[in-house]
Amino acid sequence: VIRVGLLGCGTVGSAVADTLVRRRAELGERAGVDIGLSRIAVRSLAKSRSVSIAAHKWTTDPWEVVQDPDTQVVVEVMGGLEPACDLIRAALRRGKHVVTANKELMADLGGELLAEADEAGTDLLFEASVAGGIPIIRPLKESLAGDRIFRVMGIVNGTTNFILTRMSEEGCSFAEALEEARRLGYSELDPSADVEGFDAAAKLAILSSIAFDARVVSGDITREGMGHITAEDIRSAHDLGYEIKLLAVAELEGEEIAARVSPAMRPQTHPLAAVRDVFNAVFVEGTGVGELMFLGRGAGGGPTGSAVVGDIVEIARNIASGSRSVGGGWYRRPASIKNPDDAVARYYVVLSVLDQPGVLAAIASVFAHHGVSIASVRQEGRREEATLVLITHAASEGAHVATFKDLVALDVVKSLRSKMRVVGTDEG
Numbered sequence: 001v002i003r004v005g006l007l008g009c010g011t012v013g014s015a016v017a018d019t020l021v022r023r024r025a026e027l028g029e030r031a032g033v034d035i036g037l038s039r040i041a042v043r044s045l046a047k048s049r050s051v052s053i054a055a056h057k058w059t060t061d062p063w064e065v066v067q068d069p070d071t072q073v074v075v076e077v078m079g080g081l082e083p084a085c086d087l088i089r090a091a092l093r094r095g096k097h098v099v100t101a102n103k104e105l106m107a108d109l110g111g112e113l114l115a116e117a118d119e120a121g122t123d124l125l126f127e128a129s130v131a132g133g134i135p136i137i138r139p140l141k142e143s144l145a146g147d148r149i150f151r152v153m154g155i156v157n158g159t160t161n162f163i164l165t166r167m168s169e170e171g172c173s174f175a176e177a178l179e180e181a182r183r184l185g186y187s188e189l190d191p192s193a194d195v196e197g198f199d200a201a202a203k204l205a206i207l208s209s210i211a212f213d214a215r216v217v218s219g220d221i222t223r224e225g226m227g228h229i230t231a232e233d234i235r236s237a238h239d240l241g242y243e244i245k246l247l248a249v250a251e252l253e254g255e256e257i258a259a260r261v262s263p264a265m266r267p268q269t270h271p272l273a274a275v276r277d278v279f280n281a282v283f284v285e286g287t288g289v290g291e292l293m294f295l296g297r298g299a300g301g302g303p304t305g306s307a308v309v310g311d312i313v314e315i316a317r318n319i320a321s322g323s324r325s326v327g328g329g330w331y332r333r334p335a336s337i338k339n340p341d342d343a344v345a346r347y348y349v350v351l352s353v354l355d356q357p358g359v360l361a362a363i364a365s366v367f368a369h370h371g372v373s374i375a376s377v378r379q380e381g382r383r384e385e386a387t388l389v390l391i392t393h394a395a396s397e398g399a400h401v402a403t404f405k406d407l408v409a410l411d412v413v414k415s416l417r418s419k420m421r422v423v424g425t426d427e428g
């Protein structure tokens with residue numbers, strides 16, 4: 001019997017425990033060896049649990065799981081950097097295999113932990129850390145190992161996609177939609193990790209590292225959250241033929257990697273615009289394979305638990321056959337990160353302005369001064385309510401930022417109400 005110890009039994013952990021208990025015979029047959037649960041660590045023994053497991057297996061001390069001599073596979077689904085990192089490190093040093101769903105940890109300390117696993121000759125698998133139930137780590141590591149990937153782009157946060165869908169289709173408020181995502185177990189313990197784009201940035205760092213064979217960490221990703229998006233932005237996007245998504249994009253430009261998470265308007269005709277609700281999608285582009293799209297549920301116990309159990313079965317097979325999973329040496333090579341100001345972008349801009357002669361000319365001259373060309377402009381409202389909605393042609397991020405700074409300094413501009421990237425058009 002291969003014995004599995006769980007660190008955490010919340011949304012993801014309880015789905016994993018339930019599958020291991022209910023489908024033990026089937027998984028054993030598939031793995032070629034019986035897989036059993038050894039210990040489970042949680043914070044509180046008093047909480048009621050959806051899984052029925054013998055009382056003596058539960059503990060509030062996660063070190064008991066890691067130190068248990070009968071446990072060969074440690075599954076970390078508790079979240080956070082510490083004590084998760086110390087526990088995983090200790091498990092690997094004891095020759096145990098590890099499965100984790102922790103993207104925050106893998107994005108920043110994954111390189112160090114993978115080196116520990118290599119040293120110990122054990123497996124450290126993390127399929128569930130990116131895009132919930134979608135198999136994406138393994139295809140990038142294995143199936144696409146022969147290709148040269150130059151772009152990875154997608155919607156990799158279920159909570160924010162769920163919120164945007166509810167706001168867009170049902171007119172829900174941001175707060176109502178977030179509360180529902182939290183109730184369904186999609187959001188992180190601190191939902192600002194989802195809303196402010198930290199979760200998506202961590203996932204993009206993991207994807208970029210594997211896709212481009214270099215060690216990219218969360219701090220390398222230019223990040224902007226979606227908390228400022230209003231119902232008005234969504235309405236305006238629809239009027240212009242766009243859908244707003246929190247988009248994660250990483251590109252290889254020469255030897256440099258440009259990676260960004262930000263809200264963006266996409267044409268409604270683009271396949272990513274149709275990715276609704278808690279679904280995630282990852283577009284991968286390679287020189288040989290062309291375009292690939294991976295689609296599925298990006299959060300929730302069922303999908304994420306499925307990815308975790310898949311890793312457990314892989315490890316059980318490896319133990320049974322005396323082999324190891326494909327690691328990949330990406331974490332040994334430092335990444336060269338492109339200056340974000342040099343990235344090229346188009347923007348949607350909403351300005352509250354005075355409604356009087358010469359205003360448009362003054363605004364246009366600021367754009368012209370920074371070499372940013374205007375693709376379209378539309379005035380909405382009159383007098384005190386006058387608003388200009390502009391879309392720019394492609395220009396550098398730095399030129400756009402300088403333009404925004406000068407625009408808000410103009411007497412005729414009352415406020416910069418909104419600005420957002422426009423992507424997926426003919427101009428990029």
Ligand code: NAP
Pocket residue numbers: 007008009010011012013041042043044045047060061062076077078079080083101102103104128129132185186187188189298299300301304
């Ligand atoms: P969760 O529902 O909050 O569960 C966390 C579990 O860990 C709980 O059982 C908690 O115990 C236990 N725990 C936390 N700190 C502990 C400590 N110091 N000692 C012992 N036990 C401790 O979290 P989750 O949503 O399952 O997420 C777990 C991990 O999976 C995170 O890294 C998350 O980013 C990742 N993930 C989540 C999803 C998702 O859809 N939820 C998807 C992909 C990846 P109690 O039950 O007693 O509180």
Ligand code: HSE
Pocket residue numbers: 129130131132156157158159160186187188194199298299300
């Ligand atoms: N909070 C994350 C999300 C969980 O909403 O995508 C999946 O990683």
